[in-house]
Structure formats: C-alpha cells, structure tokens
Amino acid sequence: MRAIDYRFRDRGLLEHALTHTSRAHEDVSGGVVDNESLEFLGDAVLGFVVADLLFHEFQSFNEGQKSKVKASLVSAQTLARLAEGLRLGNHLLLGRGEEKSGGRRKQALLADGYEALIAAIYLDGGVEQARAFIAREFAPLLSDIRERGLVGRDHKSTLQEYLQSRGRGLPEYRVTDTAGPDHRKTFQVEVVVDGSAVATGAGPSKKEAEQEAARVALGVLQQSGQ
Secondary structure: OHHHOOOOOOHHHHHHHOEOHHHHHHOOOOOOOOOHHHHHHHHHHHHHHHHHHHHHHOOOOOHHHHHHHHHHHOOHHHHHHHHHHOOHHHHOEOOHHHHHOOHHHOHHHHHHHHHHHHHHHHHHHOHHHHHHHHHHHHHHHHHHHHHHOOOOOOHHHHHHHHHHOOOOOOOEEEEEEEEOOHHHOEEEEEEEEOOEEEEEEEEOOHHHHHHHHHHHHHHHHHHHOO
16 A cells, blocks of 8 residues: 555454454455454554654643544544545445445444554554554644644534524434444435435544544535535
8 A cells, every 4th residue: 555655564463453343254264364452452543643743743732622622633533534535435344245335435344453563564664653653643633733723623603604604504413324343333315405304424432423424515515606
C-alpha cells in the first residue's frame, strides 16, 4: 500500500491488520488470525499520539476543549474517512458473506482496519514510525482546527442550523438497523427532513450514526440546493 508511505519489513503484520474476523472464521485450518487484537492496540497508540499532538499544538485550549477535539479526531467517522482516503477498503481481507454485504464500505470495518494498521506500523517500525504516520494523516484536520478554531464538528447542530435558516422543520433521526454482537454493534440511522428520508449513516453507537447521517444529509441538501 503505497498510500500509507511506509514500507513494512514484516508484510505478515500488514496482512494481519487487514484480516477481518469474517475471513478468519471461514478458514478451517485455524491458521488465519483476525485483526481485533491489533485494533485494540492501535486504538491505544492513536489515542496517545493524538493527545500528545493536541497537548503540544493547542496549549491555549483547556482540558475540556482538548478532550472534545480528541473525541472528534479519533471517532469512527473520522477514522473511516481517513481509511477511505487510503482506499483501505479495497485491501481488506473479508469473508464471503461480509464481501457480499458491502463490507468494504462499512464505516465500522474501515475504522477498525485503520486502527489495526496503526498497530501494525507500531509493531513493525516502532512508536516513532507510528507517530509519523498519524501526524501525516491528521495534519489537515489539525490545520483546520488551527485556522478556524474548530473544537470538534457537531454535524447535527450544523444540519439543524442549515434547515432553520431556510425555514424548514427540524430533522428527525430513526434507527433502521442494528448488527453485530452487543460489544461490537453497528447502528444504521436515517435522517428525515419534512417527512422524507434524506440520508443514512452508520456507526458503533446511535450517537455516532446520527452524526454521520447528519453529515451526509447536509452534503445532499447543499448539493441539491434544498
């Protein structure tokens, strides 16, 4: 994967990071290991590096502001968008069922794969290589915060303000589907404006799914001039 700008010494780590549990379950030999443990480690590495970047680059922010920015930066929506930028979905190793159900485009799978990739870089090249990767990836987002003073994006509030400015009714959010075990559920939510479904979003919690649905809906409405 040239897009990540890192060359693995152990290519097996990269393959491990991209292996979804559905692929491992289909392997009768038991020799294929999924990326869940790497995802756990990558989440910790990412959280540490992002906190360190915020501590040094946004010293004027108070603790609450830093926490809000960090939560936004490491959210499933943000990680999924960064994964899409790397076209990570094209490289995921999925089981047949997950492949057929559109797993390469699922936010939860992309975010998990992104965290696993960070862990793989950390294990292969050390913390400095992992930090360099994260710093490159998050640089545009940090620049956006510096230039505009953004402290996390609240897409639901933005959508509500957009609709109110045009004299339209408030958006409604409806859970349309849930999938996965209790500890790894994925929620799908649709946002309804003036009685019509405008967009859907998915995430590991209803809150994150609603935020994603609002983000997509705002883009749809702005593009169509509604």
